[in-house]
Amino acid sequence: MLLPHNPNAFTRSPLDRAGHRRNDADWLAGALVASETRLIPFHNNRPFVIEEGGAIALGWLGAHARVGIAPADAPLLFLGLDAGAVAHFAIDIPDPAPLEGIGRFDDLRSFGAILPRADLPILGTAKSVFEWHAKHKFCANCGAATRIVEAGWKRECAACKGEHFPRFDPVVIMVPVIGDKCLLGRQRAWPPGMHSALAGFVEPGEAIEEAVARETLEEAGLRVREVRLHSTQPWPFPHSLMIGVIAEVEAGEMVIDAHELESARWFTREEARLLLEGKLAGAFCPPPFAIAHQLLKSWVGGD
Ligand SMILES: [Zn+2]
Incomplete structure (x- = not known):
């Protein structure tokens, strides 16, 4: 895959991480008082957003705001530099009170899909790192x-x-396919009708291909004969790396693991196309925000 073509939300950050500055105390101190520096507050794993006229935008503050909203020991993260070399930071504040009335702290999962694409990798990075710090x-x-x-x-x-x-936790997420059919499963906890790719954590000592084969066999009773990497996605809920693959399986009887899945079913390419468009009666799949959608879309398109 050509790098600019990753279709997944939370990829293609506009920021250069500028990792060489992380140990440069003088430079960081200067950046934290520069008038152009931008700061995004988090509270309880939720970023600060401002709503105006029905539109939602990230609540970027100037660096000068830091003293008024956070104690000196609040977790602070240098996110990187934008194209104009402006420094961007995130800060995890213990008390949201100083920002009351200006905006709100909201769940990234609920509003992420309506934010500009370029905001997501910035927020996803900060959320994943802050959740790791908290634990x-x-x-x-x-x-x-x-x-x-x-x-x-x-x-x-x-x-x-x-x-x-x-x-972060590597997770394999796969669409098992054979000929003109693909397999999607559903978990009990999901909304009625929702079907998605199979998924599971990669375990220590396992290659990604082996994890795909193990999970597909465990969850659906099907043997994988070829694994094709499609794309990957950092998924900040709380801090996974989704490794998306198309898994060619051998012909065989599907036997689902009732602990993992409520049911699973085969979809033809045409049915999968309708599923993606929200036009298949009785079933739907995750939105474009999720890598499962992009995997399925790619397979429907002939990849
Ligand atoms: Zn120690």
Whole structure:
């Protein structure tokens, strides 16, 4: 895949991460008082948004606002530089009160699909890193409290000198196909009629292809004979990397795992096309925001 063509939400960030600045204390201090610097507040894993005339926009603040909305030790993340070399930061604030009346903190999952595409990778990065910080305040080596360093990209333990970096979870997500048919499943917790790709976490010691084969066999009883990588998607709920593949399976009887799936069914290419368009009676699939939609669309288009 050519890099500019990744179709997935949360990809193609407009920011250069400028990782070499994360350890540059003087440069960071300067950026945090520069008038053009932009700061996006988060509270409880929710970004700050402003609604005007029915449209929703990110609530970017100037860096000068930091002192008034957050204590000095609030988690701060250097996100990178835009094309004009303007520094962008995110800050996780413990109390939303100072921003009341200006906007609101809202769930990215609920409004992400209506934001400009370029905002999503910025928010997804900040949300994933802040969720990791919130769950890793203590050292996994020795149990002592850790502190944030490197502009939000690392935690350090003063007691044992341990270094801890933000983690994310690799997840395989696949559409099993054979000939002109593809398999989609549904989980009990989903809204009635919703069908989507199969998915599961990659386990330690597993290649991605092996995880696809294992999950497809476990969930649907089908053997995979070829794995084609389609695209990947950072998915900040809370911090996964979705690895999207088309999985060619061997002919065989489908046997679903009742713990994982409520049901699964085969769709012809034509049925899948109608499903994507929301025109198939009794069934629907995830919206374009989700990689499952893009995988299915690609297969329907002949990929
Ligand atoms: Zn330690």
